Amino acid sequence: MVKEIEILDTTLRDGEQTSGVSFAVREKLSMARLLLDELHVNRIEIASARVSEGEFESVRRIAQWAAARGYLDRVEVLGFVDNGVSLKWIADAGCRVVNLLAKGSRRHCELQLRKTPQQHFADIKTAIAQATEMGIAVNIYLEDWSNGMRFSPDYVYEMVDTLKREPIRRFMIPDTLGVLNPDDCYAFCRDMVERYPELHFDFHAHNDYDLAVANVAAAVKAGVQGIHTTVNGLGERAGNAPLSSVIAVLNDHLKVRNTIVEKSINHVSRIVETYTGIHIPANEPVVGENVFTQCAGIHADGDNKDNLYYNDLLPERFGRVREYALGKMSGKANIKKNLDTLGIDLDEEAMRKVTERIIELGDKKQAVTSEDLPYIIADILKQDVYDVKVHILNYNLSLSYGLRPVATVKIRINDRDYEETSSGDGQYDAFMRAIRKIYKEQLKRDFPMLVNYSVSIPPGGRTDAFVQTYITWEYRGETFKTRGLDADQTEAAIKATLKMLNKVENILNQQSSGEN
Structure with missing residues (x-):
């Protein structure tokens, strides 16, 4: 396992393949700044070549900004083996790194391209030569690599053997259809790392079986040097590995160094939520609305007694605070935590009455926030906690x-x-x-x-x-x-x-x- 892992965030490319998501030019530029300047990801994949005029303008604007900041080598665009058309599009937009999409399984090569492996490999070499001549650095995606390793590993080996001496910076091995489990992911990634120790491998996970984060952990254990994420787990179908969860696992379980600024994760997640209109699930680890909220009264009581219900995922790490929910599961400890935050002190009898009212509201499925407490107290006790101005x-x-x-x-x-x-x-x-x-x-x-x-x-x-x-x-x-x-x-x-x-x-x- 490497001591430091490289993070590529593909929210602006694969994330935009989420159904119903389309970023405006200014939103893409804003997110590029957040990812590189605030979160400190190592690289960003910002678009697919040849998509639209609007996409070209987004890439051009990001490239201009990145060049001025010295980030241009960290900005990447997905390109295709298409006789140089994608490469010209990328060069005209001002970028100089292409993530070349190639076929990483025999079925994709023969059934989709209708070419022999040798023909496809020759086309890839031509594209690499064209990119080099244009001053564009090359990374290569082995699309459907996971199925290639399951059903045609000889094809995968032949492909890498053919290309390993080409000027390719990174071989990016995706679980395109999200079919891997952690055991297979570890075995396949380890096979590649041991067979080709001189090459740099990125792993790109998809979340169809809700195993993307677990598969990323397995890939890191196997020795890959880079992993791909998206903010809020955006992406095709069930999405990609969410950046927030991946970073928590890297830091707390694998102890692998990375450049990500944890305190910025929640802020960036909320902005992306606003741009996409796709709400973050309330129970989403790290960034969900409720994940740092204790509901049961016994938990609040335990936290009062030396933080017995804390784990390593302290909310302060991510720019958040711990909260204590108010509802039918609330006990006096939950309510006292909220009252302490508001600077309100109640005697035992008043506390009993307020607790009963909150439980009654919870039974009626009415949510209660800490800001509701002064009004509830005023209603029950007929006294204002603070003047209504x-x-x-x-x-x-x-x-x-x-x-x-x-x-x-x-x-x-x-x-x-x-x-x-x-x-x-x-x-x-x-x-x-x-x-x-x-x-x-x-x-x-x-x-x-x-x-x-x-x-x-x-x-x-x-x-x-x-x-x-x-x-x-x-x-x-x-x-x-x-x-x-x-x-x-x-x-x-x-x-x-x-x-x-x-x-x-x-x-x-x-x-x-x-x-x-």
Whole structure:
């Protein structure tokens, strides 16, 4: 096993082969910067040659930026054995590394290309010679290599024997159809490494059997020098090996050095989630919404007693924090953890009443966030934990066919009334624009940034079903979430926003008290 592994991220190429995903030019450029500058991956594969004019523009823009940063040798494009057409496309875009796609199994060679192995190998050599003449470095994909090793290993050996003296930097061995298990993956990768110790091998996993990360670990143990990942496991069919999980396994189980900045993983994952519109599963390791959230009361109790339910995946490593869920599984320990974070202290009787209410809400399938706690306490104990500084006095939402929605809002902040009207792209957008105008134009204050907006609607098709709207906000370095519940989705979002506005006032009061 090597002491340090090279990471190629192919989110911008294989990740874009996810059904329904297409990156705009500015998004590709943004992600290239994040991957190389913030995450510090070794290499990125950014596109397939000859796809479209838009793709050409993306590659050209990334190449310009990479050249200015000294990264151009770390930017790669998938190309084809096509009499130099792909190579010209890559050169014209300003790149100088091609990942040449060749056939790594006899079936693919003979049935798809309808050529003999010798004819295909000769074509590959010609493409390599053309690339070298154009000043383009060559890596080579052995497409369907895993099935080649299973059913025609003699073909694979003949191919590598024929090409091993060519100017190829890396032989990239993919499990194209995601058919390997860790035992076979280790055996096949070890075979290649021992048979050709002078060559550099990358392993490219697919996740059809949910074994991509395990297969990457097996390949690293077998001695490959590079592995391919995608952010959030994007990719063809079931996707590729997710970068977040791979890095956790490399660091914690295999102890193999790599260049990835762990603290940036969650940030980059969230941006990619926004660009793709594909939500990260809540239980996705490392980056999922719930993976650092303890639900059972016994877990929170154990954490109070010397962190008994911690493992090596500490959330702080990835720029996150541990949370304690509130619901029917909550015990006093969960609730106390949340109250401590909010700086709220309750006696035993008050704690009992709050616990009972939270369990009651959980039985009704209503989620509770830590930001809901002050309102629950105010309702049960008839006392405010902190003063409610913001009240919505009135609002009118106008929706007319062919016209932009308009919102007029009147709110009271610290005993003063403010009113504004604004249009927007939707009713809630119009409402938010009106509120934002009050804060920025009348109060001359900064306004929180909406980081994430999600809606939970029970299945079943009822038009009167309660909607839970969750909004994540960022304000002055603090990130928090608020929830609104109502049969009307816009009303639910407005309720969540009102909680946010009061949270902001509370933050300002705390900061003001700290300064004094």
